[in-house]
Amino acid sequence: MKEFIAFIKKEFYHIFRDRRTLLVLFGMPLAQLLLFGYAITTEVTNADLAVYNQSSGQFTNQLVDKLVSSDFFNLTENVHSKDEMMDVFRKSKAKIIVVIPPDFEQKFNRREAQIQLIADGSDPNLASILTNSATGIIMTWMKGHAGNAMQIETINNEVRWHYNPELKSVSMFVPGVITIILMLVSAMLSSISITREKELGTIEILYVSPLKPVTIIIGKLVPFIILSIFNAAFILLMAYIIFSVPVNGSIMLLLLESLLFIITALSLGVLISTVSETQQTALMLSLFGLMLPTILLSGFIFPISSMPLPLQIISNVIPAKWFLIIIKDIMLKGVGIMYVWKETLVLVGMTIGLIGLSIKKYNIRLQ
Amino acid sequence: MSDNLAIIATDLTKKFGDFVAVDAITFEVKKGEIFGFLGANGAGKTTAIKMLCGLSRPTSGQAIISGFDIYSQSELIKKNIGYMSQHFSLYQDMTIRENIRFYGGIYGLKSKDIKTRGSKLIQELELEDYADRFVGELPLGWKQKLAFSIAIIHNPGIVFLDEPTSGVDPITRRQFWNMIYKAAARGITVFVTTHYLEEAEYCNRVSIMVDGEMRDFDTPRELMKKYNKPTMNDVFLHMAVRSKRKGD
Amino acid sequence: MRILKFLLQKEFLQIFRNKAMLPIIFVLPVIQLVVLTYAADFELENISYVFVDNDHSQESENLMAQFNASKYFRNKGAKVDFNTGMEALDHNQATLLLRIPRGFAEKLQKEKKASLMLDVNSIDGQAATLSYSYASEIINDFSNNIVQKWNGLPNKVVLPVNVVSRYWFNEEMEYKNLMVPGILALLVTMVGMFLSAMNIVREKEIGTIEQINVTPINKVYFLIGKLTPFWVISIFELSFGLIIGKLIFDIPINGSLPLLYAYTSIYLLVILGIGLWISTLTDTQQQAMFLAWFFIVIFILMSGLFTPIENMPGWAQKLTWINPIAFYIKVIRAVLLKGSTFADIQMDFVIMSVFAVVVLTLATLSYKKRV
Numbered sequence: 001m002k003e004f005i006a007f008i009k010k011e012f013y014h015i016f017r018d019r020r021t022l023l024v025l026f027g028m029p030l031a032q033l034l035l036f037g038y039a040i041t042t043e044v045t046n047a048d049l050a051v052y053n054q055s056s057g058q059f060t061n062q063l064v065d066k067l068v069s070s071d072f073f074n075l076t077e078n079v080h081s082k083d084e085m086m087d088v089f090r091k092s093k094a095k096i097i098v099v100i101p102p103d104f105e106q107k108f109n110r111r112e113a114q115i116q117l118i119a120d121g122s123d124p125n126l127a128s129i130l131t132n133s134a135t136g137i138i139m140t141w142m143k144g145h146a147g148n149a150m151q152i153e154t155i156n157n158e159v160r161w162h163y164n165p166e167l168k169s170v171s172m173f174v175p176g177v178i179t180i181i182l183m184l185v186s187a188m189l190s191s192i193s194i195t196r197e198k199e200l201g202t203i204e205i206l207y208v209s210p211l212k213p214v215t216i217i218i219g220k221l222v223p224f225i226i227l228s229i230f231n232a233a234f235i236l237l238m239a240y241i242i243f244s245v246p247v248n249g250s251i252m253l254l255l256l257e258s259l260l261f262i263i264t265a266l267s268l269g270v271l272i273s274t275v276s277e278t279q280q281t282a283l284m285l286s287l288f289g290l291m292l293p294t295i296l297l298s299g300f301i302f303p304i305s306s307m308p309l310p311l312q313i314i315s316n317v318i319p320a321k322w323f324l325i326i327i328k329d330i331m332l333k334g335v336g337i338m339y340v341w342k343e344t345l346v347l348v349g350m351t352i353g354l355i356g357l358s359i360k361k362y363n364i365r366l367q
Numbered sequence: 368m369s370d371n372l373a374i375i376a377t378d379l380t381k382k383f384g385d386f387v388a389v390d391a392i393t394f395e396v397k398k399g400e401i402f403g404f405l406g407a408n409g410a411g412k413t414t415a416i417k418m419l420c421g422l423s424r425p426t427s428g429q430a431i432i433s434g435f436d437i438y439s440q441s442e443l444i445k446k447n448i449g450y451m452s453q454h455f456s457l458y459q460d461m462t463i464r465e466n467i468r469f470y471g472g473i474y475g476l477k478s479k480d481i482k483t484r485g486s487k488l489i490q491e492l493e494l495e496d497y498a499d500r501f502v503g504e505l506p507l508g509w510k511q512k513l514a515f516s517i518a519i520i521h522n523p524g525i526v527f528l529d530e531p532t533s534g535v536d537p538i539t540r541r542q543f544w545n546m547i548y549k550a551a552a553r554g555i556t557v558f559v560t561t562h563y564l565e566e567a568e569y570c571n572r573v574s575i576m577v578d579g580e581m582r583d584f585d586t587p588r589e590l591m592k593k594y595n596k597p598t599m600n601d602v603f604l605h606m607a608v609r610s611k612r613k614g615d
Numbered sequence: 616m617r618i619l620k621f622l623l624q625k626e627f628l629q630i631f632r633n634k635a636m637l638p639i640i641f642v643l644p645v646i647q648l649v650v651l652t653y654a655a656d657f658e659l660e661n662i663s664y665v666f667v668d669n670d671h672s673q674e675s676e677n678l679m680a681q682f683n684a685s686k687y688f689r690n691k692g693a694k695v696d697f698n699t700g701m702e703a704l705d706h707n708q709a710t711l712l713l714r715i716p717r718g719f720a721e722k723l724q725k726e727k728k729a730s731l732m733l734d735v736n737s738i739d740g741q742a743a744t745l746s747y748s749y750a751s752e753i754i755n756d757f758s759n760n761i762v763q764k765w766n767g768l769p770n771k772v773v774l775p776v777n778v779v780s781r782y783w784f785n786e787e788m789e790y791k792n793l794m795v796p797g798i799l800a801l802l803v804t805m806v807g808m809f810l811s812a813m814n815i816v817r818e819k820e821i822g823t824i825e826q827i828n829v830t831p832i833n834k835v836y837f838l839i840g841k842l843t844p845f846w847v848i849s850i851f852e853l854s855f856g857l858i859i860g861k862l863i864f865d866i867p868i869n870g871s872l873p874l875l876y877a878y879t880s881i882y883l884l885v886i887l888g889i890g891l892w893i894s895t896l897t898d899t900q901q902q903a904m905f906l907a908w909f910f911i912v913i914f915i916l917m918s919g920l921f922t923p924i925e926n927m928p929g930w931a932q933k934l935t936w937i938n939p940i941a942f943y944i945k946v947i948r949a950v951l952l953k954g955s956t957f958a959d960i961q962m963d964f965v966i967m968s969v970f971a972v973v974v975l976t977l978a979t980l981s982y983k984k985r986v
Contacts, residue, residue, distance in 0.1 A: 472621025
């Protein structure tokens, strides 16, 4: 036991001496929170808009003024031909062009007028947001000119938003950031700390020590567990202080679930280290190999239910998917273990599987 | 006067913050001699050698290596020296031949020279059967001999060896010193640090460093006579006994 | 110049000899490109919902039938009351709960006005508002039909202006046309930056860097020797990805490929330059990787790949002017999808070249043969 504690102390010393790694470890989630909180919003602002107004006159100028005086759009160019329209898109000077035909005013009175919105479809997501916004603005303007009784409102929708009533995007991103940071950091730290000793040859010294290999591995992981739990708590605290994103459920439960997820990720890291001879391989596998799948297949950015079936099935092997459900439920819905026990069991199963696989691989190596 | 001097160091000093790693050392090394640099671990030997090789910028003091100034002409110095560091620094994931080719190449040797010198080197080390093996697979003693041979493949005027024989068995150590003698016979000045004191007696002259200071330098015979001790080991112990820095 | 030959020989030898790395460099990105492109779809489908029908009328059934017919929604069953309905939301069985109150049809008939209640899981705010707007579209249609049936009014009120939206360069609004170039750009960037960031620091960690530093080698040559192999690998990856994109996803290639390669060449100098710079600043591969990761994540989030740059406030939009990934993603889309020519993107060339000069200068200055 004494040796074990001495060993853990040594590992801690390694971690805390490396200030730069620590800085990134805690600076990264903070930077991400700030970006998601302040820089990435759900509202479009200053989208570049060009106008091809073939109808001269007060009437249509008013419409154009209406469009560009909103925060949505930013008039960059007046174009005068179809070729120029193409040019504007190719030069990326506008994302949307409003085309008003020459006889707009006469046709307006006959209720036959048409406005074309041409959007740059290379980003379909943005393109549809922009056409929707522009249509909305045009409709409002039209109502002002066409009088009342446009549409009879018969059914009134009473909508209520649950779990995130202010529709804050940061509320969704906090669980995501925690999930990704814990996954990648834990997998990276554990895989690299073992392969580094392999590469530098110091692992052999440890093997001849009275400590058992399993004890050595556990000794290496304990500091990472503590570090990662601190990191998770740090992110939650920052989210609360800066963006008032609360933890609606039990913090204790949340930290316990985080602990489980950290152990899952660390086991994955250990498994990676059993197949890597060099730090380079371990780092590329744990960071390059895990980063995009964790972000894209966990449901963090893209909803899993919208994915094609094969991908929905693949997403089940991504530990982050399960943890993301758990953490969202506890944090935002405020539910207890009764609601997340299934996901918890999946993570427990994955962890046992990963540890079993690592031990198997490890024993083969030692023989 | 300095024509027959390979190294002239004057008050060479290196500080890391408050810590004075090398404290105003002054000495000269003659061309063609084997100069031993003795000291316990932590005495400042490696720091001194790194300054002389242009790997580390001195805090103050002067040094002229092969007639070039250590501050302004360090890249010229590098053309004229060889260096073998304390840590093994050939590429373990490359073969013997590939390492020779690489180092020969970056010293600007002609392809023809690399080939002839390379085969001669391999022959002298009796490594013909291993020339296409990865360096990482060789035993430590072979690696060290190979590293030394590669460090002088471009026929430098001076070669700096930092603890070249640490961790090597006595027989290989003997062989290694034979290689050093051969290099010296070719006219290469050898600057070697060691903490094996019996090796000191193989040197033409030795200096003794304690706590970053150079306590004395002379031929081993003179030093033994001066301090009235039978071996260099005793000379060293006599000087180092007051060391404040503990070796590790 | 001859020295460069030996340096390159050595670097390539080491890269191609590392058998464990080859699949990571060449196979992993391809798999990721293929798999992740399918994942990256903003289109919301199969929104799961439950409903509570307290009216049990012909109208409420008609409304439910319209929901069932929609491709956006997937019915997860009827619930008896609000609490059991919310239970389904709590358990992630549904994201939307629709309640039709008692007397809905009667009220609609008598007062021409009635209410429906919608409860939406809004953890993902954007998805929630989108789900809601799909639902209100269906409800609007439903109410228009009713109004028409009862009053004999025309199906739709004729508006003075008809707004028509067209989408150029991507008429079908296919996400893969957006995501393939984007993910490809990311993969090329990550491979390049991670490998170059770990490279010099690896030699520091192993100790071989000292042996290099005592040679008279010019450090500019040394850095060129380090940079070139990764440049070649990254160009190769781009080509590989474009072929996959064309064969599997049939992405359009409307612009000139030489133009794209020319721009990529300069871009890679920036990315690899940042990698090497990180490598010269750090002491261990772990530090280098963490730093590279930090930069990449910030650059990606602010690049307009997953969320449009227009979704940022003005100050953040200005920050994209110092983000090489944002420029690259913009250009790769412009050339591939919009067929932009050199004249269209010459400003981007100038800016990227300035980045390259700055970054490479920094990397060269911070690499010191003597400390």
